Structures are given as structure tokens and as C-alpha cells.
Amino acid sequence: MSNGWMISDNSLDIKELLKNESIFNISNGYIGIRGNFEEKYPDDYPTVRGSYINALYEEVSIPYGEKAYAFPEAMQKIVNIIDAQDINIIVNGEGFSLFEGTVKSFQRYLDMKEGCYVREIYWVSPLGKELKLKISRIASLKYLELFAINYEIEKVNFDEDITIISSINGDVTNFTDDNDPRVAAGHSHILSVKSVELEDEIMQIASETHNSKNLVTVTTKHSLNVANDISFEKTDTSIKAIIKTAPGKAIINFTKYNVYTDSRRYKNPLKDGFKIVRELSKMTFEELKKLQSDFLKEFWSIANISIGGEDKLQQGLRYNLYELLQSVGKDTISNISAKGLSGEGYEGHYFWDTEIYILPFFTLCCPKLAKNLLKYRYTILDSARLRAREMGHKKGAAYPWRTIVGGECSSYFPAGTAQYHINADIAYSYVQYYLATGDFDFIKEFGVEVIFETARIWLEIGHYHEGFFKIDDVTGPDEYTAIINNNYYTNVMAKHNLKWAVRLYNELLLKDEELLNELCEKIALTKEEVETFEKASDKMYLPYDEELKINAQDDSFLSKAIWDFENTPKENYPLLLHYHPLTIYRYQVLKQADTVLAHFLLEDEASLETIKNSYDYYEKLTTHDSSLSCAVYSIMASKIGYIDKAYDYFMETALLDLEDTHGNTKDGVHMANMGGTWMSIVYGFAGLRIKEDHISLNPKLPKHWSELKFSFKYKGFVIAVKVNKDKTEVKVQKPCSINLKINGRLYSFENNTSIEILN
């Protein structure tokens, strides 16, 4: 066990179990398995037993009391798939359970270097049989279909035989809660078993969703190091292997290889399931673990951040990055859902969280994975075009607020479809990727079309008024204010979207006119239309309050009454669960960073003074009821120099799930916040920014940190940064033409590989 790389929680408290099911999920971006106990809990314990495949969805109808035009008829939701976790150990008629007999010791931990989740148990049965168990789980990062469970069983005070009962079960349901808008409502039975097969001691269940006809299979093979007698029992929805091991003192080593396939990725998911499990089960669990740790070694070589003087934090931080890796879709049909693959909160949907909170990490640490996430948006461009037409827009694409395969899945448009800014967020993330990687080939193939089509929407929904280009009736990031005019965030991001559409048009004209012509023909884009982009960008109205000297969140925000924070009891947060939206919309109160987020993403659009004033003004009004808030406040506090605040906000993000500060980790971990943690350090304390022709750093360490080290990739080079009280060191592998500003001064790596600056 290596210090700082382990997440551990040995509680068997009923209140902690649900949360820990999320925390100890093991996932690989394709499959995700919640940290349920193989042997289950007692019947009356709350549990959400869940296994998921990224982007494997059911289509369900959306009910409305009063339905209006172009409200989405149906939506996609993630499916709780066939459960392969069940393993029960029977000793002399007694079943192993942590809730019976005596637990002499119990620890469970996630090892983030090994990529393995382990339970180690010393158990005495009610009749006195003593067992030592080590139960390990891997969701393979190399072979994405594989979820493997390994049992090491030691008989301490007996040598009778042990029976292992291992099953797969297709009788599963999704979790619902009608009263929490952050969890799914209705539709819990969405998957039906199609076949239950047994072939050469390999078990397989295939199930299908009712409407979307997505097929999923799990194919399971067992391996055991001791003599045994195996038999099987089948029902209509499950299949069970009953493995009687021979008596004797030998330590039993048992591995259950579960291979998931699905019809969105595999032509013959049933056949492929058998084939793949046969292949992969040739490897021992130890061999699989080796591959897993090799994979992670490479990941951590760039992703790891080390903080001197903060062990607990170090751990929390790594957990967040580990979860990001676990959750990220590794093909272009999947993305990162709001809860990763750790739970059903937000129904497995992809939001702007990916672009604004998560892509920065991947863009700078794993650009190959970032590329997939961006490509995903390209694959759903047609759906976004269709949605734009539905919304009455003649041109362009309107990206859905929440989706799996591209259709709008939000049934509450004031905090959904009205958030047009997602268009600009997607464009922004392409531009950031381009600036960080310089990968024009990718941008021209998969980015430019997206940026053109997203830009077009602003012309559709905006108009000129008193000489300015204005955008009415949108909702910004802050969901506690809805359907307003000239949201600063939306307008400034739209300006960026339009500006880059023009730039990329011109760049493509120079570099690949043929491709440009093809594209323009395909989407009927003319030079004249591009000129309208330029004009709208130039004339974009950015609300500014002369008296407060801040950018106004929107046209009317500053004239509203201020929320009565003083008389709002603590238990009334998050406000959305205690007040009607109208009541909330009526006041100056923010769920999350809005103008302050815009000032982070596009800091050059406002003066430092305005940014500081805005921060001071909005901070007092922000509840941080969204997990997307604290990271941004941390980053901006760092920028402004409020280093203690920056630290406090950062701490909120770093341990949000591990300490369940939002009280809903049971529904899954908060991916955007996890990306935000990384940003709080790299963009916050280190002050990194990717500018058009350089990168800049403005390091400011919290006072009790002795050192901060991190790396990132920039235009193909690995850049390693080390900051301590006295100095900042930046290293590259070899001399290169990278320009780096530290604290506003420009340095070059033309002739050197290391820059060292005294703070």
C-alpha cells in the first residue's frame, strides 16, 4: 500500500453504505460497477445495485402536464444492466456476510496506482468458522469489456469444503425518485432478458431495452486454483454457478471474469462475449493487475499532482483525477456523464460539464482522450442541427442541454434548452484544444464545422438594438436566474464563438481552401454570412454597470431584490429543493458561478478591476448549490489574490464526494467538480492559462503548502512545473519554441529546458 494513493472507508454504517457504493465504483469509461458487496446487504438496507455501460441507453417518453411545441417527446436514460457482482461463500451451510457473525477486521480501499478495489476481511461465522477474505475488483483499463473479481479465501480454523455461488442476474431495475429533479423520475423497468445461455461452463445473459432495442450481454467464466465440482442453475432471468471446492487447508484463489458487450459497439455481442471472455480468462488476475498498473503508471506520469504538506488532500485530489479517467468514454459514441459511471443521477446524461469543467484536464493531460470527447460532439452535430430546426432556427445547430445520443433530453426548458451557452461552450473547448495542441488537422476535420454551426445560432437568436448585438431570452450557467436578456456569460462566450468562426474561416482559406469550399458548400455558408459573424462579434453587447463597476449578470439582475440570506436557515439549502423556481428567479441569488465563470474563461474581455469587483459582488450572492461553483470561485480567488478563499473553495471541491458535502454522492460522484479540482490547482494556484501564442503561469501557493508539482502537455511537449515558497521551476524535455509567461514576464525554451524564477 502506497501512502496518498489509497481511498479507504471501513465503515459498515448503514448511512455510509449508499455513498460508498458510489465512491468505490470501478469503471473504465465503458463499464461501470457500483461498489456493492458481492454478498449483498441485509434485505432492509438501502442499496442501489448498479452496473452501467456508457452511452447504453433506453429511450423513454417524457410526460408533461401541459406540453408545448417542440418540448422533447422522449429522452434517453442510462440503463442499469445485468448484474455480475453476486458471489456468495458458504461454509458448512453458513453464508458469509459482514452483517452476521463477527467481523474481526474489515478494510476496504481503492488503490489508485494499481487500479484495484479491495475488501480485506477477517470473519468469524456464527458457528465459529474463521475465514480471511481478500476480494479484489478490476474494471480493466486495457480491455474495456472486462470486469473481474478475485477472491483469496483462507480457512483459518477449519478445513472443510467451501461452496462458492456465483451468479449473473438480469432481473434489474433503474432507480427513481419523483421528487428530486436531480434523479430520474418514472421508468424503472426498462431492460428485459432475451436469452440465458450456458456453454462450456461459461454463463451468458443477454438483455434488451424495450424501446431503443439496445442489447447488452454479460458473459462470465470462473477460474479456481483448487479441485472443485461445478454445477449450474438457470432461471428465466439468471444463471448461477455452484462451485464446491475440495476440503483442505489450501488458500483458495477464485476469479470471476465478466465480459460486457453491447449492440452499440459490437456486431455480434453474444458471440463476441463468449470469444472475448475465453481470450481474457487466459490471463491470471495477477497478470490483469499488472496491465492495469502499467496503464496507470503512464496516466499518473502526467496527471499526478503532488502537494507538499497535505496528505489527505493529496489523496482526495488523486481520487478526483482517477475518477475522471475511470469515467471518460474512450470511443467517440460516449462522453462523460454528470456522475460518470458511478450512479444514475442525471440519468447518465452528458452536459456542458464536459466542455467547461472536464475537458481542460484531458486536453492538457490526455489529449488523445480529449479528442474523443470533442469528436463525440461532432458525431451528434446532425442532431443539434435538427434541434435548431425544431426550435424554429433557420440555420445552425443547437446542442442539447442534456443528452446521450444527441436528442434534447431536458424537459424543463428554463434550465435546459434555454441554456444556449452550451453551443459556445463546445466551441470554446475546441478552441482550447487547438491552442493547447496546435492540432489543426483535427480542428479542420472535426471542429470547424461545429464552430460554424454553433456560431450561426447567435445570429438566429440575437438582434441589433441601439447599435449593439443583443441576445434575449436565454438562461446562463446560474440556474437560479432564468430566461433573461443579455446574460454576460452567454454574450461574451457567443462573441468568442463568432470570433473564432471568423478566424477559422480565414485560417482554412489560407491553409486548405479546398476543404473550406467543400464545407461551405455542404452547409451553405457564404463569405457574407461570415461577415455577419464578425459584425455580431464586434458589436456584442456586454452588460456593464457603471455604478458597481461590474459586468451585470444580465439586463435585469442588478435591479432585483437581494435574497434574504440572513433569514434562510441552513436546512433550506440547496434552495432548489425548498423554493419554487419563480421565487428563486425573483431574487439576486446564484446557484453557481456565472459572470465569475465568464471572467475565468475569457479573462481578457474585462479589466482586472472589473473582474475583482464582479467577484466581490457575486460571491456574496452565490449559494454554491451547484457542484460546478466552488472550483471557479477558487480559481478566481487565486487570480485576484484572495489566497485563503481560494484554498477554502478548493477544499470544498477536493473532498466534495469523499466527504459527501452535497449529501447526494449516493446518486453518483460529481464529475464536473472533479475536473474543477484539477483546474483549481493548475488554473488557480498555478495560474496557468493557454493563450493564443503563449502559456502563462501566475503561481500563488496557499500558505501551508510547501510545494506544488504538476505536469501537462502543450503542443506535444510535456511541461513540468514545480512551485515552492521561494521559486517556480518549469521544465521541458528539450529546447523548443514554446513561449511561457511567468507573472507577466515572457520566457523562452529556445535554448534551454528549464526556467527557474524566484518568487
Add this chain to the structure above:
Amino acid sequence: MSNGWMISDNSLDIKELLKNESIFNISNGYIGIRGNFEEKYPDDYPTVRGSYINALYEEVSIPYGEKAYAFPEAMQKIVNIIDAQDINIIVNGEGFSLFEGTVKSFQRYLDMKEGCYVREIYWVSPLGKELKLKISRIASLKYLELFAINYEIEKVNFDEDITIISSINGDVTNFTDDNDPRVAAGHSHILSVKSVELEDEIMQIASETHNSKNLVTVTTKHSLNVANDISFEKTDTSIKAIIKTAPGKAIINFTKYNVYTDSRRYKNPLKDGFKIVRELSKMTFEELKKLQSDFLKEFWSIANISIGGEDKLQQGLRYNLYELLQSVGKDTISNISAKGLSGEGYEGHYFWDTEIYILPFFTLCCPKLAKNLLKYRYTILDSARLRAREMGHKKGAAYPWRTIVGGECSSYFPAGTAQYHINADIAYSYVQYYLATGDFDFIKEFGVEVIFETARIWLEIGHYHEGFFKIDDVTGPDEYTAIINNNYYTNVMAKHNLKWAVRLYNELLLKDEELLNELCEKIALTKEEVETFEKASDKMYLPYDEELKINAQDDSFLSKAIWDFENTPKENYPLLLHYHPLTIYRYQVLKQADTVLAHFLLEDEASLETIKNSYDYYEKLTTHDSSLSCAVYSIMASKIGYIDKAYDYFMETALLDLEDTHGNTKDGVHMANMGGTWMSIVYGFAGLRIKEDHISLNPKLPKHWSELKFSFKYKGFVIAVKVNKDKTEVKVQKPCSINLKINGRLYSFENNTSIEILN
């Protein structure tokens, strides 16, 4: 048949039948029966076979894709009750149907003096039997439980026996359409048969709603003038009388007495049903008709409006007033639903339509009925208080946007709960009633508490900003603009609400301090709070645009882009069925009169110049997609002097249902518009206003009208007005202290009963 008092439509066109089911509804404010054919249509014909009891509701859950705090969990909806319409005539094995054999003649008409709906048919069966039928229906205005059908059957060319099969049927469903927000979605099976009884040849079915446990019965007795042989057939949900009449040439006269009772009004609805039907069936159909025409004679003696030179219009106008009488709830637990009792559109809900569009007619023509409607609001005051608490308001009452028994039934809050103006509308209608009747006893008992509690809400949702009292995040009458700040209509009506709360407080202090003290104690109202009402009223912000010299609809309306009317094809209206709400909200486009309505209701709050400018500005932007719009534009066109426009808008209202200009009369007739028709004449062409200390008239006749005559009641006196090209005559029954302004000049009835002014 009396000219101008008949509504007739002899079409058997499949397209007209559904509309005519609504048009020929017969109702009495308690029961309502759609104009379905007794013998039904062919199977593939569209029909909504419907019978309703006002305020008899089922409670159904409201589904949401994403539910937020204080969204109503359930709502009430009107119930399609047990059908008693079925009567089939069998001649020698051939069933009478207008869609078989030969229809030699067919006419159907509603006689509005007699209160009777009649079909007269000369029919030849496929085998050549000739029948003359006269089928008459009454929903008794005197005995509200009674729905009677009378058949006169003449055998023209045969004298064999005829069989009459008459049934009542409890196997009924509500009509639903998921894609039209103006019709109900989901929940069609909401009523189940509890008992089917036969006692002394009286048939009875009792049914109950599933959730609200409202019981409804129909008890049916037959009467026949010829020898006959009667037998019965019962099923689980229906009961059928098979009446074989003796052969011979006598004209058969057959009456079916159907008595409806329900558990909301009757302690023993089953027993009472039998009792009442026994009692009422002692009267012949002719006797019932006499009572009906007596009732109507009294009604028309005040309500009738006669227009010289416009026969068709005259008829349409009377139809509208007749429907108002048919639809109005005559106890205090029911009101007037948006479609009366003619269909299921808007689910039998009561809206602000009652106060602003319908009460003026009743207040001035049938003040006793007006009183019931106002009392209804008093009976649901507790629900409105509860709703205010749900919405987070510490004090006051928030009336539901749509309801039957008081709970908010709107599941789309931007065009529902956000329309806080309903509070002020209710207060306004109490004040108008008070000004018109002088009935302080009623106001102090049932009005003041409502006006205090509604006034309180403005202090809850408003706030001071730059010295003005402002109200944010509401929706005004125009549902094409939602959730905006300082809607002129809302603010000016709130000002009126607050002002009258103060006035009535002071008036009660003078006239009945004891009652005031009791009331203040009951609702914890202090003098200090009343002072806050006064201040808010005085400082109420009323948006005004200096450049356009109009009252702005709200703070941001005038800075939005103007809807592209030119490129909106006709078939895209109503816009709400062709554009997403967000798209509509983004533009300057109105569904219905908003500021212009405020200028009508509170004309003294703006100068005539502003009123004219507002009219000119908003008229161009108004689609009149709501049936609540044209009447207001007609009234205000009259006021401004646009007499041709006034006439054109008036014609839209007068024939809206008869000519089905909105294409949805099938779902029921448009009650608010019907009240609007009356207002277009009395408030429009005659220019009547009820002021604080006088009434005023400003008559302006459309050019092809030779004469206009109408009456109304004012402070207990009947005032008769006659306007023609040359002069205006106003008569009262006896000299009285009424002050009357005509064209701005004050006249008195101190010593005379008639005033005659040359125009």
C-alpha cells in the same frame, strides 16, 4: 319560431358534427350535455360524447419529466359522467339513423327564448318506412338536476309498432390529446360504476371517481302517451329500457327524465335521485318547457341587447349571452369554466376569465349570479393562502391560475402560477361589483378579506428599487411573453388592489369597526401593514417609454426584436402550436391584449394620448391567438374612435364559436369571449363605465347600425339605454340619485326618469 332567437345548423357534414356537439350543448350551470345525437353517429365518426357536472372533478396526478419544488402534485379535472342521451328508435327491425335511409328533411335549432334544443327530422328507412321525429332537449334552468328529452314520433306511411330503446351508460371516458396544451393529456378512465339499479321502472347508475371519491348518479324515468310494453336489460355498467309501443297511427309522445345528483351537493345522491325524478316526472314536457321559457323571459328582460340592422349578429350575440347563462355555476362551489359545460377543453377549470371577461355581464345584468361567482373565490381563500405558503410567501393568498376546488392545477408555471395578476383581477371584480351594486354588506362579509389577502402578495413579491415599488418575475395576461419584470398590467392592477385594500380598511373602520377588528385579528393585519399597502400603491412603478409615449408592456419588452410577421405563414397561427415558447418569448409579439387591457380596466391611470399610442403600438404586434383578445381591442377601438376597427373586432368575438374561427370549438365554446362580446357592445360601442361616484356613457354606433338597445342594473335600478344615429336615451324606472355622464357631461335622475341627448 321567433326570428333572431334561434341558432340553427342543419349540416350533417362530418367536419361540422364535433363543433356542433359543443354549439348545441344544453346546460344550466349544474349539468351540461353536449349536442350528441341520441342515436349516435356511425362508428368511424369523430365524436366527444359528453355530459358534465360543474365542479364535479377527479383528482389526477400531474406528471413531470423534471419536477421542481412546489410544482402541483395533482390537479382536478372535470369528469365525463354517466351518459343518459342514448335513445334508439326501431321500426320493424330498422334502427333510425340520419346516416342510413333517406333524410327528407332535417333541421336542428336551439331556441333561446324557449331554452330548448330541437331536432326535426323527416326520415325514410332503407325499407321505406317514413317517420317524422321531433326531438327536444331541456336542461332545466329551474330544476338544475333535470335533463329531459322528449320525442314526438309520427308514423307517416305505416302503423306497425315502434320500439324505443333508451339507456343510461356508465362506461364513459374523458377525452385527451397529448399534443394540444389546451386539451387534457392522459387520464381518460377516471370514473367507475358503483351501482346499477332498477326500481319501479326507474333506472339508476351511480359512479365514483377513483381518487377524489366524488359520486355522481343519473336516475331515469320514462313517460309515454301510448300503450306499451317495457322491459329492462342490465349490464355491469349500463341499463337499458326496451319499450315496445302498441301499433296504430297515434303520434307517440315520449319523455325521458334524467336526474343528476352528486355527492358534492347531496347528502344521499342515490336516494335523492329517485326522489327528485319521481317528483319532476309528474310534470309533462310541455309544463317543463313553460317553466323554462318563464325563466328566460326574466333573464332576457335585462340581458337582451337589440341591434337594429344586424340580424345574424343579433343572433350570435344572444347565443353568447345564452351560453353565459347556461354555463354559470348557480351555487358557490362552482364557477364558470373556460368552456362552460360544453366540452372538456381546459379540463373544466376556472381561470381569471371569470373575473375580467364574464363577471361584468353578470354584475350588471344578473347581480345575484355575480354574487355566487364572487363568493366562490371566498370559499377557496384558504386554498389560496396555502398556495401562497407553498410559494414561499409569508403572508397573503395566491389564487391558483386554474382550478376547480382551489388547488393550483397549472403544471406549466411560466403561463400559470407566474400570472400573479389573477389576485388583482379577483380584487378588481369585487370592487366593480361593489361600485355597481353598492352592496357593502356583501363586500364586508365576503370581499374585504379577499382584497386584504390578495393585496398582501404584492408586498411579498415586490420590492423598492430607486424609489419605486417594483414587481419582478411575473407573467402578464399576454402569454407570449413570460417571467418578466414590471408588467404594466400586473403593476397597475396591483396598485388598484392595494389602493382598495386601504380604502376598504378605512371604510370598514368607519362603518363596522367591530367586524374590522375581528377580521384584522383573524388574519393578523395591522394598521402598519395597511400603511405599507398605501405606500406600495403610491410608489407603484408603471413602465412608460418616453420615446414611444406608451406604457411599456414590461421592462424589457420594447427592446426585444419584433416578430417577423411578414414571413409567418397563416397556417403557423396560433403560434403556440408552431413555435417553442422560448422562441415566442424572445420577440415582441402578443397572444392577447395586455397593456391595452389594463388601459380598459383602469383608464384613469393613463392619458388618452398614451392609451391611443399604446393601442396603435401593441395592435400591430397582437396575434389574437387567445380568444380573450378581440373583445378588448374592440372596446378600446371604440374608446379611441376607431369605429370600423371596433366593429371588425367585435364581429370576431360575436361569431367566434358559431363560425368556429379558432378551429377548436369542438373542445367547447369560449366563455370569456362570450362575455367579451357583451362588453364590446356595452363598454365598447355604448362606452359604459362604472366609476366611483357615477356611471358614464360614450356611445358611438357602427355606421350600419340603426339602433342599439340594452339594459343593466345599477344600485338596484334597471337602466335602459337606447342609442341611434341621432340621439341617446337613458331611462330608469323612477327618479333616483344616480349620476350619469354622457359624453363627459353629467346628468341626474333626481327629478326625472328619462334623459335624452342629441348626438
